[in-house]
Amino acid sequence: MYTISSKLKTFSIVLMVLGLLGIGYGFLTAPKDIKEVEAILAAESHGHGGGHGEAHEAAPAHATETHTEGHAAPEAHATADSAGHDAGVADAGHDEKSATGDAAASHDTATASVDSASAKDKAFSTQTNPESVDKVEMGNNPVVNKHEAHVDEHAEHQEHLEHVFHQLQNKPWAALYVACIFFLLISMGVLAFYAIQQVAQAGWSPVLFRVMEGITAYLPIGSILFFIFLLTCAFHWNHLFVWMADGVTDPKSEHYDALIAGKSGYLNVPFWLIRAAIFLTGWNIYRFYARKTFAAQDEANDDSNYKKVFKASAGFLVFFIVSESIMSWDWIMSLDPHWFSTLFGWYVFASFFVSGITTICLVTLYLKSKGLLEYVNTSHIHDLAKFMFGISVFWTYLWFSQFMLIWYANIPEEVTYFIQRINDYTLPFWGAVVMNFVFPILILVNTDFKRITWILVMAGIVILAGHYIDFFNMIMPATVGTQWFIGIPEIGSVLFFLGLFLLVVFSALTKAPLLPKRNPFIEESKHFHY
Amino acid sequence: MSTTNKVLHAIYNDDDVLMDAVKKTRAAHYHIEDVFTPFPVHGLDKAMGIAPTRLAICAFIYGCIGLSVATWMMNNIMIQDWPQDIGGKPSFSYLQNMPAFVPVMFEMTVFFAAHLMVITFYMRSRLWPFKAAENPDVRTTDDHFLMEVSVKGDESELVSFFQRTGAVEVKLIEKH
Numbered sequence: 001m002y003t004i005s006s007k008l009k010t011f012s013i014v015l016m017v018l019g020l021l022g023i024g025y026g027f028l029t030a031p032k033d034i035k036e037v038e039a040i041l042a043a044e045s046h047g048h049g050g051g052h053g054e055a056h057e058a059a060p061a062h063a064t065e066t067h068t069e070g071h072a073a074p075e076a077h078a079t080a081d082s083a084g085h086d087a088g089v090a091d092a093g094h095d096e097k098s099a100t101g102d103a104a105a106s107h108d109t110a111t112a113s114v115d116s117a118s119a120k121d122k123a124f125s126t127q128t129n130p131e132s133v134d135k136v137e138m139g140n141n142p143v144v145n146k147h148e149a150h151v152d153e154h155a156e157h158q159e160h161l162e163h164v165f166h167q168l169q170n171k172p173w174a175a176l177y178v179a180c181i182f183f184l185l186i187s188m189g190v191l192a193f194y195a196i197q198q199v200a201q202a203g204w205s206p207v208l209f210r211v212m213e214g215i216t217a218y219l220p221i222g223s224i225l226f227f228i229f230l231l232t233c234a235f236h237w238n239h240l241f242v243w244m245a246d247g248v249t250d251p252k253s254e255h256y257d258a259l260i261a262g263k264s265g266y267l268n269v270p271f272w273l274i275r276a277a278i279f280l281t282g283w284n285i286y287r288f289y290a291r292k293t294f295a296a297q298d299e300a301n302d303d304s305n306y307k308k309v310f311k312a313s314a315g316f317l318v319f320f321i322v323s324e325s326i327m328s329w330d331w332i333m334s335l336d337p338h339w340f341s342t343l344f345g346w347y348v349f350a351s352f353f354v355s356g357i358t359t360i361c362l363v364t365l366y367l368k369s370k371g372l373l374e375y376v377n378t379s380h381i382h383d384l385a386k387f388m389f390g391i392s393v394f395w396t397y398l399w400f401s402q403f404m405l406i407w408y409a410n411i412p413e414e415v416t417y418f419i420q421r422i423n424d425y426t427l428p429f430w431g432a433v434v435m436n437f438v439f440p441i442l443i444l445v446n447t448d449f450k451r452i453t454w455i456l457v458m459a460g461i462v463i464l465a466g467h468y469i470d471f472f473n474m475i476m477p478a479t480v481g482t483q484w485f486i487g488i489p490e491i492g493s494v495l496f497f498l499g500l501f502l503l504v505v506f507s508a509l510t511k512a513p514l515l516p517k518r519n520p521f522i523e524e525s526k527h528f529h530y
Numbered sequence: 531m532s533t534t535n536k537v538l539h540a541i542y543n544d545d546d547v548l549m550d551a552v553k554k555t556r557a558a559h560y561h562i563e564d565v566f567t568p569f570p571v572h573g574l575d576k577a578m579g580i581a582p583t584r585l586a587i588c589a590f591i592y593g594c595i596g597l598s599v600a601t602w603m604m605n606n607i608m609i610q611d612w613p614q615d616i617g618g619k620p621s622f623s624y625l626q627n628m629p630a631f632v633p634v635m636f637e638m639t640v641f642f643a644a645h646l647m648v649i650t651f652y653m654r655s656r657l658w659p660f661k662a663a664e665n666p667d668v669r670t671t672d673d674h675f676l677m678e679v680s681v682k683g684d685e686s687e688l689v690s691f692f693q694r695t696g697a698v699e700v701k702l703i704e705k706h
Binding site (some may be wrong): 407408445447 | 586590618629630632
């Protein structure tokens with residue numbers, strides 16, 4: 001039996017406390033009204049050269065600033081007579097941060113709170129100069145049409161402020177959401193791997209089943225926390241899901257969005273919550289049943305419990321692949337309700353599946369280093385490392401397939417998703433590929449390296465961090481847009497859930513012996529050698 | 531070098547017996563020239579003390595070559611030589627149009643790694659069409675295992691040693 005060390009307990013509690021402080025700090029420092037946003041933006045621009053700061057405060061010059069990459073229309077620049085604008089060119093780096101929002105927000109008439117609209121606008125129009133609005137060819141675009149009536153620069157400035165205000169208000173919520181869903185899905189990845197190993201009658205992994213069961217112990221707690229989070233979205237405590245905003249489906253409202261209204265048969269809060277409840281319940285039922293029955297097998301005289309787990313696992317996998325796909329639309333893709341991708345479910349699956357396997361590997365290495373897993377040898381570790389390697393490549397395959405198909409066809413309604421990410425999230429977007437593909441493929445391609453503990457720990461940490469950033473890339477652009485930063489709220493959220501995860505997982509590992517007794521494949525697994 | 535080159539052929543009919551015999555022979559410090567088996571015997575290379583293969587390292591290098599060839603080729607054709615506008619794809623630099631080249635880069639990497647590795651394998655193991663077969667006893671392709679040991683010192687002691695290892699047949703052969 002494993003007993004949790006007091007050091008580990010203290011460590012995870014410290015993580016949780018630090019995390020809670022970070023989360024609290026995030027919520028306390030989020031701006032409470034528009035005036036604060038104005039002050040923040042002014043302070044930000046002063047730090048980047050006075051010229052731009054002036055332009056920023058002077059609304060007319062501000063409105064003429066064009067951000068959208070590569071389409072800095074010469075006309076727009078020519079009409080700018082403000083002294084501050086000359087500096088604006090040199091300020092390209094700064095534009096990334098604040099002016100993106102400026103340009104986007106100036107269009108953002110229909111849905112000031114709809115963040116994804118900013119991405120849409122960028123693709124639709126390359127000019128933000130109100131005087132040349134009539135030159136905009138997309139006359140049939142309702143957003144631009146409304147824009148014509150909107151020549152008052154002051155109001156435009158206010159609208160931009162409101163836009164940034166919503167993004168900044170979303171920041172602590174989004175930080176919490178990324179960490180919450182990431183750790184929930186890690187335990188789901190482990191559960192899926194566990195079910196696959198059961199169904200595949202794998203001969204190598206039964207000595208690791210108890211480790212996997214221990215990790216999935218986070219699932220019930222993670223599910224409850226996650227569902228509570230979904231409820232906060234549903235009760236409008238935050239604005240993460242733009243399709244939940246008031247009036248979006250009401251043709252009489254100024255926030256009316258025909259695209260979202262068309263999807264409201266699927267994207268409506270009650271149905272969304274019911275689906276989430278069904279999925280979370282289904283996954284937890286399987287976990288509870290499999291763990292209970294698998295433990296009963298230890299004391300049984302025949303293999304009937306084993307067969308029960310086998311059947312339950314097969315059923316679970318069918319349910320899982322359907323629910324996982326829908327889950328990814330509901331919880332991640334619907335953050336960008338104007339965008340859709342067919343392989344998104346698989347992509348999300350690959351991301352958390354490889355994270356789950358990496359977690360199994362890291363926990364196994366930890367327990368092994370404590371001398372608790374007598375029968376786990378380097379061959380078992382080697383197999384886990386091969387899975388880490390293979391599924392990392394699988395993730396990359398799906399990442400690239402999604403990116404390349406959209407990049408190649410370049411259909412405006414699809415490509416905005418990536419334009420926004422490449423322009424505003426350049427480092428996280430490409431960095432995730434380096435961390436999740438280039439690094440693992442170069443390190444884990446070597447057979448000998450797959451058996452060396454410190455190399456696996458290093459690779460594992462990079463893979464887990466890379467997939468956190470992957471989820472960050474999926475969620476942040478739609479919720480906080482250009483206001484992203486990996487700061488105290490983000491790190492605090494990760495620390496809190498990491499502490500909780502460690503505490504729950506290692507407490508659960510003390511509840512059952514680490515070696516199953518009467519599993520039909522346990523002898524083979526004990527002597528597994530590769 | 532002596533002019534006569536005598537070897538001993540010890541023939542077994544079970545791979546477990548063979549593995550034991552190989553271990554005993556190594557322990558007795560007799561030099562195993564070669565072992566002929568009808569199918570791969572798991573762990574035989576380790577028991578014989580054969581150095582691990584470096585074929586995988588070759589394959590990695592070949593893959594890198596393939597990737598370089600693909601990159602060079604497409605950069606040369608699509609970007610440097612005639613940067614035509616084909617359907618609006620940005621051919622100003624290699625990086626700008628890279629996603630379109632990745633399928634080719636991938637396939638070329640796999641192609642070079644796979645084929646050059648196979649050819650390396652054939653060359654290193656001296657396999658080619660019309661090559662004269664080298665098996666010393668036709669039964670080794672069907673159901674017998676043969677260990678070839680170089681003969682040094684007392685021949686009769688050597689023969690009795692191999693008979694004790696469970697060989698079904700032990701022969702002394704003059705090799706030319």
